[in-house]
Amino acid sequence: MKRFPYYVKLGIIGLGALSMLFPLVITISTSLKLSGAEISWPPTLIPKPVVWKNYLEVWTIVPFLTFLKNSCIITAFNMVGRLFSSLLIGYAFARLRFPGRDALFMVCISTMMLPSVVTLIPTFVLFRMLGWVDTLLPMIVPTYFGSAFLIFLSRQFLSALPMEYDEAARIDGANTLQIWWKIIIPSSVPLIVTILIYSFIWDWNDFMGPLIYLQSHEKYTLALGLRSFMGYISFAWNHLMAGTMIMIIPVLIVFFFAQRYFIEGMTMSGLTGR
Numbered sequence: 001m002k003r004f005p006y007y008v009k010l011g012i013i014g015l016g017a018l019s020m021l022f023p024l025v026i027t028i029s030t031s032l033k034l035s036g037a038e039i040s041w042p043p044t045l046i047p048k049p050v051v052w053k054n055y056l057e058v059w060t061i062v063p064f065l066t067f068l069k070n071s072c073i074i075t076a077f078n079m080v081g082r083l084f085s086s087l088l089i090g091y092a093f094a095r096l097r098f099p100g101r102d103a104l105f106m107v108c109i110s111t112m113m114l115p116s117v118v119t120l121i122p123t124f125v126l127f128r129m130l131g132w133v134d135t136l137l138p139m140i141v142p143t144y145f146g147s148a149f150l151i152f153l154s155r156q157f158l159s160a161l162p163m164e165y166d167e168a169a170r171i172d173g174a175n176t177l178q179i180w181w182k183i184i185i186p187s188s189v190p191l192i193v194t195i196l197i198y199s200f201i202w203d204w205n206d207f208m209g210p211l212i213y214l215q216s217h218e219k220y221t222l223a224l225g226l227r228s229f230m231g232y233i234s235f236a237w238n239h240l241m242a243g244t245m246i247m248i249i250p251v252l253i254v255f256f257f258a259q260r261y262f263i264e265g266m267t268m269s270g271l272t273g274r
Helices: 006-031 053-061 064-095 101-113 116-129 137-145 148-159 164-171 176-184 189-205 208-213 228-233 237-269
Strands: none
Touching (some): 006 237, 053 237, 064 148, 116 208, 137 208, 148 189, 164 176, 189 237
């Protein structure tokens, strides 16, 4: 079978990349247009004039700073919760020997096959009984009990580390937690960065959780608060897209600077464990 020339492959990849970037380009373009020009025909990709004040007006039209604060609180707490719970549980599954370890791990992994809608109503009823509805707690507390995907990722990564590290530390008198803190954590930088990036992107962009549990406007997150633009300013798409870009920029910055560790962590976690 004849192979495609290099420039043909490069062209196909380039077209695919452009098709994925096009929605982002449209978002940037719309965010810099005058009100009413967003849906003009024929559409224009380069706004004339460029209206930078849309990005300033976003902060005053709705309580955008409050939405930002709530998103930062949820994201920061969840990054800490997912990191320590996943590393601890993954460490136990990867490097400790106890009865029923493999069976328990299979039960944990099997929860990934449950659609989120299956547990949606029971979880909501539980949090309502606890009096947590319309608070940030339903979006924060569950992360401290571990994430099946991140536990699996941690277990696979930590299984690839030599067991001689643990044995040498035990000979020196270290206990299990000391080994985890002083040996495993410093050796797991790619895994730690991967978990932090995954948690940041998931919680920063989460819309369904806040939509279900939050009722007060002052407790909205950025993802949920962006919907408020439609009610406040009657579908002014330029302000909505400006708010969207403000929300997207931190995700792009984080992934751009940490992508090397993210890819390394995902690659090493794919190694077969013991």
